Amino acid sequence: MSKLGCRCGHVITDQTDSLPYKASLLRDEVDNEFWDEVHRELKPLVESAESGDKAAIADALGQFSPSLSAADKLQDRISSLYIQRMSTAYECQNCRRLWVQKQNSEKFVSYVPEEGTYGAILAAASGESENLD
Incomplete structure (x- = not known):
């Protein structure tokens, strides 16, 4: 997605990385499944590395192009697992409206906050202490 029109008329743009108003959501229902798959991907690689068997490491990672390192290949695999679930x-x-992507869809659902000012709730450091009552 590159742009999302909010109901208030503001256009939310997503054309770069590290946006303070964007977050990735990994639903609790698929969290364990995701980590189980990461473990399945890493286990043969770690076992091969512990044994020092370079051929087994290559088998664990599969064939990759000369332009991709083993670390890049592993990162691609884990990223792919994450993207499938997030x-x-x-x-x-x-307006502070929170837009959440529906699972396995390109559609978004909006939620309106109780407070009326921008809260930067998706930013890594909003500068505000949170009070959860």
């Missing part, structure tokens, strides 16, 4: 969330910087 959804995206955006916070409108104008």
